[in-house]
Amino acid sequence: MANEVIEAVLSELESVGIKGRVEVGGKHHCVLWSAPNGPQEKTVCASTPGDVRAVLNQRAYIRRKLREYGLLGASEPEEPVISGSASVxxxxxxxxxxxxxxxxxxxxxxxxxxxxxxxxxxxxxxxxxxxxxxxxxxxxxxxxxxxxxxxxxxxxxxxxxxxxxxxxxxxxxxxxxxxxxxxxxLARLSVPANEDVRVAQIKGDLDALTDLVLSLPAPRQIKRGPWVNPVHVFRQRRAERRARA
Known part of the structure; x- marks a missing residue:
């Protein structure tokens, strides 16, 4: 995976003819380099740079070091070191x-x-x-x-x-x-909001279906005669048979 901070350091070194060597570590990587007739320098870079500040700050640091070794003219402007966060x-x-x-x-x-x-x-x-x-x-x-x-x-x-x-x-x-x-x-948080809209739409459909069912005419009631005890019917028929005998 490309590391913009390391690439910025190597680019600044190469601009003055210095070849850096990258050592990969855990949370931090290192760029080893040496100026002519100078000691070995170790520039530590985060393995996962956070934002543009890391690139700008590391580039400004390398330029200051190169200026100390006389490899950059004093008239060249330094890149600013940015601190703080944007107020959004x-x-x-x-x-x-x-x-x-x-x-x-x-x-x-x-x-x-x-x-x-x-x-x-x-x-x-x-x-x-x-x-x-x-x-x-x-x-x-x-x-x-x-x-x-x-x-x-x-x-x-x-x-x-x-x-x-x-x-x-x-x-x-x-x-x-x-x-x-x-x-x-905001886009991530809008997903639950969309789900709420879908639930509201379903609820609206159910309410409309309920209103439709309630508006239908009531089912026809089947009228039944008075209930007669079967025992009384059996006794009446037995009495009629005896009378005819």
Missing amino acids: ALREGVARCTSLDIAKDFDKEHKNVLRAIDQVRRDIGPEFDRLNFEPISYIDEKGRSYRAFSLTRDGFVMVCMGFTGPAAAAWKARYIEAFNAMEAE
Whole structure:
């Protein structure tokens, strides 16, 4: 099975002419490598990397080590080390993030995020705006109310697709992963809901059948004469025979 973290480490090493050797372990694998005239280095990688953070962090670590050995120019930008998780939550059955989350994670002022949202809302149609941008508000530490927005995945993409830089690219990937995970969980939870709908449909069919049966006319009652004791009939017939004798 491909390991994206190991592949990233080997790719960075190969870019400066170093061939790494992979040692497979249990929960962790190792990449052994050596810079020219340098000691052997061991880079530990998880056998099952969690998300894009692992790739970015390990790539940034290898680049710092190569820079220490003088194998990368100081002018080359380092990839950011990303910590924390994307702020995606369920709101009224839809995976959403807020403009405040975007401002915090993308290291932007909230007013600039609002400006980007306002521009997108002006450029798109009212139906897309209504479905993907929900006006909300928040209270600051002084008790003042300010406007904000709750965004769907599509709203997030429309606003943040223009954000640039290594950190912005990493956060975009992590938000997409968070949206994917949330929507996958919603899809899993929708299976029992579908079963409930099917049960409700069956119950409705049974109720309709019950109403139909109750609406049918009652069965015809068979009228019977008064009940006569057979002993009395036997005695009467015996008396009649004696009278005729």
